[in-house]
Amino acid sequence: MAEQFVSKASEFKDGDRQIIRLGEQEIGIFKHEGKFYAYSNFCLHQGGPACEGLTIAGVKEHLREDKTSAGLYFDEASMHFVCPWHGYEYDMFTGEQVADRKLKLKKYEIVQKGDEVYVVA
């Protein structure tokens, strides 16, 4: 495992993404609320570009005491990204597939040294 230079941290604005190739791997690097997250860009479903789709807050539902719905809402505390091929939705913080948490994208560690961002792979 070696640290590979990716980019200057100043080139990453909050909400930006970079898709990089490292040998035979493709990695999507996200910057969300000041933190970096990196996952394999190959969707677990059919190998689509998982990290290149929509980023969207998790949709949750308000339930009344009798368990009837009081409406849906965006939960800003959770952030998801969606594979553009068939809509597999992943948790940005863990890489888990939202509908089945047992499925996980390969996660890569990101190291920031000063203004430089490195991926450990």
Added chain:
Amino acid sequence: MSSPKAAAKAAPKAARKPAPAISAEPSKSEKAAFLKAMMEGIKPGSLAAQKSAAKKEPGARLLGKVPKTKASPAPKAAAAKPARTSAKKAEGAPKVEILRKISGAAGVARTPESERAFALAKELEAALADGKLDLIQPPAMQALMGALCKVYSANEDSGNRYPILAGRAAVTGTDVMIVCGALLKAVDLQVFELGMWQSWAGR
């Protein structure tokens, strides 16, 4: 006697050179030269060395930065040294290739008014979740709804068109029907009038 046409046809055939025979296997000297080139690696100062340097430093022009290595009369020694230095450089050089950069929507700067609107929306949603339906009193709701209608309509008219909701999941269909019905009733419009206006105006 051959006709002039036949002579003209025969002339280019005679002028043609026989095609060089394609040998199935290179000669011994060619094989030796190939092996020697493989063992030596990239020769300093050659076009291959320039291309290699340009790949490592994309900003460098092809003929600008060539790895400086001392030319030596002994070819084996000269070939061994640059191979080791280039290997060392390759270890430290980034192997990452950036395929795509995707800008986030968060790059759009929010105005203070937008920030206040976001905060108010969040507060209202939270209150609704807690069952507080009267956080905003009716006159305040009327003023807010009226202002939102006017601002959205003015933007639409001026060509600044955007979806009125962030996504399909933002509100339910029932919510939309209740609000649309109430708005139409407030200005004494019937649903068929809305339909007529939409078909005339091409909306």
